Amino acid sequence: MIEIRMHGRGGQGGVIAAKILASAIFKEGRFAQSFPSFGVERRGAPVLAFTRVDDKPVRLRTAIYEPDHLIVLDATLIKSTNVFSGLKHGGTILVNTSVPVELARFPEEYTVGVVDAADIAVRHNLGTKSIPIVNTSILGAFSRFTGVVGIDAVVEAIREGVPIMPDENAAAAMEAYEAVKSTALERVSGKVKVN
Amino acid sequence: MGMNDTNDLRKKNGLMHPSVDKVLVIEGTHAASHAVRLAKVQVIAAYPITPQTGVVEKLSEIVSHRELNAKFIKVESEHSAMACCIGASISGARAFTATSSQGLALMHELLHWAAGSRLPIVMVNVNRAMAPPWSIYVDHNDSLSQRDTGWIQFYAESNQEVLDTVLQAYKIAETVSLPIMINLDAFVLSHTSEPVAIPKQEVVDEFLPERKALFKVDPAEPHAFGALIGPEAYMEMRYKLFQAMEDAREVIRRVDSEYSEKFGRSYGGLVEEYCMEDAEIVLMTSATAVSTARIAVDELRSLGFPVGLMKVRAFRPFPVDEIRELAQRVHKIGVMDRNISFGATGMIYQETKAVLYNASVRPKLFGFIAGLGGRDITPETIKDIYSYLLNHDAPESETIWVGLKSGQEVRPEGGNASSAAFGQNENV
Numbered sequence: 364m365i366e367i368r369m370h371g372r373g374g375q376g377g378v379i380a381a382k383i384l385a386s387a388i389f390k391e392g393r394f395a396q397s398f399p400s401f402g403v404e405r406r407g408a409p410v411l412a413f414t415r416v417d418d419k420p421v422r423l424r425t426a427i428y429e430p431d432h433l434i435v436l437d438a439t440l441i442k443s444t445n446v447f448s449g450l451k452h453g454g455t456i457l458v459n460t461s462v463p464v465e466l467a468r469f470p471e472e473y474t475v476g477v478v479d480a481a482d483i484a485v486r487h488n489l490g491t492k493s494i495p496i497v498n499t500s501i502l503g504a505f506s507r508f509t510g511v512v513g514i515d516a517v518v519e520a521i522r523e524g525v526p527i528m529p530d531e532n533a534a535a536a537m538e539a540y541e542a543v544k545s546t547a548l549e550r551v552s553g554k555v556k557v558n
Numbered sequence: 559m560g561m562n563d564t565n566d567l568r569k570k571n572g573l574m575h576p577s578v579d580k581v582l583v584i585e586g587t588h589a590a591s592h593a594v595r596l597a598k599v600q601v602i603a604a605y606p607i608t609p610q611t612g613v614v615e616k617l618s619e620i621v622s623h624r625e626l627n628a629k630f631i632k633v634e635s636e637h638s639a640m641a642c643c644i645g646a647s648i649s650g651a652r653a654f655t656a657t658s659s660q661g662l663a664l665m666h667e668l669l670h671w672a673a674g675s676r677l678p679i680v681m682v683n684v685n686r687a688m689a690p691p692w693s694i695y696v697d698h699n700d701s702l703s704q705r706d707t708g709w710i711q712f713y714a715e716s717n718q719e720v721l722d723t724v725l726q727a728y729k730i731a732e733t734v735s736l737p738i739m740i741n742l743d744a745f746v747l748s749h750t751s752e753p754v755a756i757p758k759q760e761v762v763d764e765f766l767p768e769r770k771a772l773f774k775v776d777p778a779e780p781h782a783f784g785a786l787i788g789p790e791a792y793m794e795m796r797y798k799l800f801q802a803m804e805d806a807r808e809v810i811r812r813v814d815s816e817y818s819e820k821f822g823r824s825y826g827g828l829v830e831e832y833c834m835e836d837a838e839i840v841l842m843t844s845a846t847a848v849s850t851a852r853i854a855v856d857e858l859r860s861l862g863f864p865v866g867l868m869k870v871r872a873f874r875p876f877p878v879d880e881i882r883e884l885a886q887r888v889h890k891i892g893v894m895d896r897n898i899s900f901g902a903t904g905m906i907y908q909e910t911k912a913v914l915y916n917a918s919v920r921p922k923l924f925g926f927i928a929g930l931g932g933r934d935i936t937p938e939t940i941k942d943i944y945s946y947l948l949n950h951d952a953p954e955s956e957t958i959w960v961g962l963k964s965g966q967e968v969r970p971e972g973g974n975a976s977s978a979a980f981g982q983n984e985n986v
């Protein structure tokens with residue numbers, strides 16, 4: 364079983380992204396479950412969303428305490444909340460940020476990916492510069508970065524799962540798929556040391 | 559595990575049955591809405607309350623897109639919602655509402671009216687803890703407090719079971735002339751998305767033809783519902799209601815097996831057993847805790863412990879025969895209640911004990927309370943309970959609280975009663 368936790372703010376679309384991710388996984392032939400943090404969602408407040416992936420129907424109906432993968436829709440949450448809580452050793456963190464991956468400072472035990480999902484979203488008319496809707500871009504990046512789910516299934520699930528602008532959302536996901544940078548790739552080429 | 563294996567699992571779970579139109583990854587509330595659409599409900603009246611809102615939102619969308627030809631009545635309270643359903647049902651229509659917690663409590667008076675008038679109304683209740691202290695998280699005190707109103711009550715374990723049970727419910731309700739409440743756990747089902755097989759409309763139509771009311775309000779042929787009645791007949795009407803609930807047991811079993819034939823999914827009727835072969839120790843529980851308990855049972859079985867599980871799917875009518883029969887096969891029965899009757903015990907425990915008093919065989923019975931107000935029930939919670947059952951010949955007290963924090967731990971940090979201090983996402 365693979366467990367994914369998404370950190371965002373109310374209004375960024377994290378809950379819908381977790382649901383689209385579950386739908387994409389199911390399209391690929393596996394089983395999935397997604398749910399928001401069990402709380403009251405308010406615009407701008409920190410919101411969590413979760414997805415479980417398995418080869419068999421997901422029977423576990425508890426919160427996720429030790430995720431394998433983190434997705435951070437808003438990098439300011441890294442300072443204000445403990446996003447790393449429970450993340451498994453060797454886990455991955457994907458962050459929406461304009462900071463280059465070689466400058467991203469995270470504990471070395473994790474593999475870090477970065478993508479400027481906000482920039483991509485705005486260029487595809489998804490939200491505004493002050494409130495970009497980054498949820499679909501980040502899913503495209505997640506597909507490439509972790510390999511947990513293929514981009515074709517992600518794009519298909521996005522088209523079915525977004526309330527409006529399916530073409531723009533799909534295009535943003537595909538652009539983010541190409542644009543994501545990760546420390547795993549950089550480590551291989553020996554360019555940076557992440558501390 | 560290859561694609562063929564997951565295909566087998568999809569078949570086994572009824573996701574690839576010929577009756578399936580499509581499989582959607584949807585939340586529990588929407589599973590209920592799709593079932594209402596497929597049941598061709600004619601009148602929907604509801605008032606929004608967290609975490610039920612999704613049921614009504616989706617239905618208003620379905621009705622406005624003309625995917626369902628129903629009258630959608632917006633009301634000013636849950637009391638009015640049930641009043642509308644009663645009026646609609648009296649006129650022969652198939653009626654539906656959904657609510658939760660305080661909303662259900664506000665409906666209380668009219669729950670008696672619906673059952674007393676023998677109206678086959680179906681309601682979805684999203685189980686949410688009663689306030690105060692204010693809570694939006696799951697426990698079962700809201701619906702179990704309504705146990706004596708004459709409503710049949712089901713508790714669902716998965717989103718698929720929510721959809722399937724709503725469809726079964728109209729058939730059962732219209733057969734025995736009793737209203738039915740289908741309960742699903744707040745957030746753990748209501749806001750959780752998972753694959754749900756949506757059946758083809760034509761197969762649902764065969765299973766559930768349109769309602770034929772025995773009596774209805776019609777100016778051409780007048781009938782009175784809920785009129786004043788004297789001591790000479792009230793008691794007989796109560797006896798008939800009692801008898802209808804007794805008859806419902808067999809109808810529930812029959813409808814579940816009919817459903818299984820048509821749709822390829824079955825829930826065992828009033829109860830479902832899991833890993834009961836040669837089990838010496840059994841845990842009874844209901845709703846989503848059953849799903850998580852299956853994982854704990856698999857693990858304990860693999861270690862050689864003779865444990866099994868019984869899912870209580872119907873609380874009214876109570877599965878009397880099933881529990882008495884179970885008692886003949888096992889040494890110890892534990893009951894895990896996600897509710898508490900103050901001054902007594904957990905309610906399923908209480909009723910199980912009552913059922914066994916006159917039974918020929920009476921194994922040791924243990925009552926556990928867990929998961930109140932949304933406290934997470936994890937495989938570890940369940941394993942703790944099995945461990946207690948394995949290591950004790952008799953319960954040390956009538957009510958055993960599981961996962962209770964000490965006073966020191968419960969006190970919110972810095973005096974701020976945030977959800978974090980109470981264990982919701984406490985590590986985040």
